[in-house]
Amino acid sequence: MVLTGREAFCDELAKAGAQDERVVCLETLWGGTGHPFEAAHPERFFALYAAEAAMVQMARGLAVAGFRPFATLVAPEATVGAKENLRLTLDYLEAGASVLAPYGRPPEDLLALRALAGVTVAAPYGEAEMRAVVRAAARSGRPHYIQTGRDTRYASPGWPGPELPLLNWVVAGEPDVPCLLSVGEPGAELALRAGEEVPGTAHARLVYVDDAHLAAAAAELALRHRVFVVVGDMGPGGVAQALAPLLAGCVVTGVRVEEGMAGVLAAAGVDRVGG
Numbered sequence: 001m002v003l004t005g006r007e008a009f010c011d012e013l014a015k016a017g018a019q020d021e022r023v024v025c026l027e028t029l030w031g032g033t034g035h036p037f038e039a040a041h042p043e044r045f046f047a048l049y050a051a052e053a054a055m056v057q058m059a060r061g062l063a064v065a066g067f068r069p070f071a072t073l074v075a076p077e078a079t080v081g082a083k084e085n086l087r088l089t090l091d092y093l094e095a096g097a098s099v100l101a102p103y104g105r106p107p108e109d110l111l112a113l114r115a116l117a118g119v120t121v122a123a124p125y126g127e128a129e130m131r132a133v134v135r136a137a138a139r140s141g142r143p144h145y146i147q148t149g150r151d152t153r154y155a156s157p158g159w160p161g162p163e164l165p166l167l168n169w170v171v172a173g174e175p176d177v178p179c180l181l182s183v184g185e186p187g188a189e190l191a192l193r194a195g196e197e198v199p200g201t202a203h204a205r206l207v208y209v210d211d212a213h214l215a216a217a218a219a220e221l222a223l224r225h226r227v228f229v230v231v232g233d234m235g236p237g238g239v240a241q242a243l244a245p246l247l248a249g250c251v252v253t254g255v256r257v258e259e260g261m262a263g264v265l266a267a268a269g270v271d272r273v274g275g
Helices: 005-019 036-040 052-064 082-094 110-114 126-140 184-197 211-221 239-246 257-268
Strands: 023-027 045-047 068-072 098-102 120-122 144-148 168-171 179-182 202-205 227-231 251-255
Touching: 005 023, 005 036, 005 068, 005 098, 005 126, 005 144, 023 036, 023 052, 036 045, 052 068, 052 082, 068 126, 082 098, 082 110, 110 120, 110 239, 120 126, 120 211, 126 144, 168 184, 179 184, 184 202, 184 227, 184 257, 211 239, 227 239, 227 257, 239 251, 251 257
Parallel strands: 023 045, 023 068, 068 098, 098 144, 120 144, 179 202, 179 227, 227 251
Antiparallel strands: 168 202
């Protein structure tokens, strides 16, 4: 059975803990009767629930001591507010911890996240992508912001090789057609449905959306297409705005999930995409 993003995160983190004793799990909320990491590594599992301030300090101390802490965050509606939730997220990342943020949409303030030096920002879609991101985060020791949905179960598009590539080309497409760049779970779902409605639509998954990864992705994208539609963008400070200056001579448009299929097809130009 395919796991939800959160379930895949917890299970893969437990496996990473078996490979590396520096991996530590700090848990604020668990919706089941047990946690895979707690079952496998109880001495490195800390469930502090609502004691967020204490957990930030614990994460900082663990990182300074050479451990690799991973913390899960609760959904924004369970906190005082979105701004407070973002501040807490930044506190964890600045402390050197990787965080799982169960928002179900692209990062709320990508601009603020991208401003943190050395932080990797990932928005995987489906179980396989989530597992690949967790493995990479555990190996690197760098703080990661990992975004997932709530209780959705998606099978990730496949890719060649054992590790997730910089760009996962779901459909390569012809060079003269617009290319959809999907971000986050809702963006990926919308882009995949657009590909079913308009066969031949080029589609690449942007799992990593921090500045370093976007710059590397832009170099590859510029060699393959000239028109790009970021599906699941979040407006000002989002992925489209970050990519535009990196893709000189190309057209980069952002489409929010709320704009739906009509917005995606209008931005891509149906007549040019197999129309």
